[in-house]
Every structure is written in C-alpha cells, then in structure tokens.
Amino acid sequence: MAQLYFYYSAMNAGKSTSLLQSSYNYNERGMRTLIFTAEIDNRFSQGKVSSRIGLSADALLFSPTTNMAEIIKSENGIKKVHCVLIDECQFLTKQQVEQLCDIVDNCDIPVLCYGLRTDFSGELFAGSQYLLAWADKLVELKTVCYCGRKANKVLRIGNDGIPVYEGAQVDIGGNEKYISVCRKHYTEAIEQAKLMNQGVIPKVAIHFN
C-alpha cells in the first residue's frame, strides 16, 4: 500500500538533493515520477527543483489554489504515475494535504513531501502542521548548527546582519538570508537582536561561526 511521507528539516539539510535522488531511483527502474515545487520559491529558475550540489529536474508549480488531486489524477490517466514528490511542501494548504491523502489512499500512489517544519519565528507552517498530523511516515533530515548540535531552528537574518523575529512568514522577493541553528543559539541570537533593537547593546552583525 502506498504511503504519505513527510521529510522535514531546517534549512540546508539537503532536502532537494534527497528528493532528486528518490526521483532518479524510480526513473532508473522505468517508473514515472511527478515533481512539484512551490511557485513562491524564486531562488532558482521557475519550474525546477535544484539542489545545492548541482542536480536539477523539471517540476510542476503549485500555488495555494492549485488542485493537486486533479492534476495528479489527470497525469495518472494519461500515463501511470508511480510516485509524486513535492518540494517546499511547507507551503501546501490544509486542503492540498487532504488532496494528497486522497491520492495515496484512493490511487495507491506514494507521495513524498520535503519541506521545513517551522518558520523563522519557530511556528509551524500550515503544510507542515497537517503533514506532521496526517503523514504515515515522518523522517527528519538532520543538519548541524555551527556548534555541532543538531540544528532544528531557522534564523532569518536581515540585511544589517541582525536576526529578524517579527514579520510575515514568507518574505517574497526579500534579500534576507536564512541559517539553521540549534535551539540554544537561536534563543541567544534572538535575545541579542532584541537588546540591539532596544538600544541596550550596540547594533553589530552577529557572526555565526
């Protein structure tokens, strides 16, 4: 029986690399995969999943209004789909996660979702919330903080080098950087940023190394 998988991590844990490797493994056996990525992600060219180590593959785009079930069923009707892979799955809506459950349960197609668990303020993304709740398999892809501990938090660093702790969950077209850190260093960095913004300590970029 097919299952719904949620591969989650902080930033830069090799999610796209892992997705592309899984897709390759299916294709190598003559099986067809469908890859989706979020329309919101403009880091690379549109309609592609690219990994930092240079691999890439064409992808269909989803926005909050995309009917995932309709597209997958239509493609499966044209030619059998053996696996669906979704990058940036934190941007899925609750309804889209329900649609993916339908695909797994009623079309018997495995769906592998890759994405972030939490945003820069430590809150769950909507897609991640429902995947954590409903996926059959939860798999953590681990990455490390500069201190060597497991990185399970994402810091948004502003143009001034100071961590940002307020604002929209998705920063479209922004120049902010994101780095993965452990919980201890996340909390320390946010505390320092607050003191800087209150004028208690001088404003200087925090270095993570």
Ligand SMILES: [Zn+2]
């Ligand atoms: Zn750390």
